[in-house]
Amino acid sequence: MLVRSLVIATVALTTPTLAAEQMAKSGSFKTASAFKGIEEAQQTGGHTLSHGVTYGIITEDNPLHIKTANCPYISEISGDTVSLVGKCAWTDGEDDIFTEWHTTFPASKGVADGAQTFTGGSGKFSGIQGSNPFQCQLAGKEGQFLCTQSWTYQLAK
Numbered sequence: 001m002l003v004r005s006l007v008i009a010t011v012a013l014t015t016p017t018l019a020a021e022q023m024a025k026s027g028s029f030k031t032a033s034a035f036k037g038i039e040e041a042q043q044t045g046g047h048t049l050s051h052g053v054t055y056g057i058i059t060e061d062n063p064l065h066i067k068t069a070n071c072p073y074i075s076e077i078s079g080d081t082v083s084l085v086g087k088c089a090w091t092d093g094e095d096d097i098f099t100e101w102h103t104t105f106p107a108s109k110g111v112a113d114g115a116q117t118f119t120g121g122s123g124k125f126s127g128i129q130g131s132n133p134f135q136c137q138l139a140g141k142e143g144q145f146l147c148t149q150s151w152t153y154q155l156a157k
Contacts, residue, residue, distance in 0.1 A: 023124070024063055026154040032059045033069070035136070037143035048077040054086075056147070064125075064153065065092040071101075082107045088116070095123030099132065110138040118153070127156025 039052025056069035073086030083104045090097040098121060103114030114134050121128040130153035139146045 023065075023155065027063055028150070028152045029062055031062050031066070031149050031151065033057060033147045033149060034059060034139075035069070035071075035145050035147060037145070039075075039143065046078070048075075050075045050077075054143075058090075062151070064097070064151070066090045066097065067093055077107060080106045080108050082112070084112075084114075087119075095121065095125045097121045097125045097128055101134070103134075103136075112136045116149070124157065125155070129154045129156070 033056050035054045035056040037052055037054040039050045041048055041050035043049075051074045052072070054069075054071045054073065056071065058066050058068065069088050069090045071086050071088040073084050075082060075084040077083075081104060083102075085102045086100070088099045088101065090099065098119045099116045100119050101114050101116035103112045105112040112135070114136070115131070116133055117131045118128055120126070130151065132149040132151040134147050134149045136145045136147040138144075
């Protein structure tokens with residue numbers, strides 16, 4: 001009888017903890033992030049063509065526990081217009097969410113709004129669907145920028 005009472009008490013005490021550790025199957029949230037880009041550029045025919053990688057950190061807690069991003073990209077600058085396309089791997093330190101993104105903006109503004117959609121995931125993010133459109137602003141002369149992502153997601157599992 002004592003053992004049974006202890007088991008019931010243990011289950012009752014740990015159940016809220018287990019529920020809190022599980023992610024919501026769907027949701028929406030915003031995150032702030034900071035990125036540093038490393039690129040290689042070449043000028044040709046009045047255009048600047050480049051490719052590179054931006055490395056980012058998410059600076060707030062979030063329901064998916066995403067911490068960092070690794071985003072290879074290509075870009076073209078023609079006059080004052082900057083066009084970028086790329087992919088990202090967002091990670092919680094164990095599993096990844098993969099995205100594709102694009103943006104076009106005036107270089108003189110230094111602010112970009114972009115579209116970003118999920119293309120898949122690994123581990124617990126396998127089959128995830130959603131998007132995380134963003135707004136970024138240049139924050140330094142060495143390729144640093146600050147962003148806000150507006151995440152909407154649906155987990156498959």
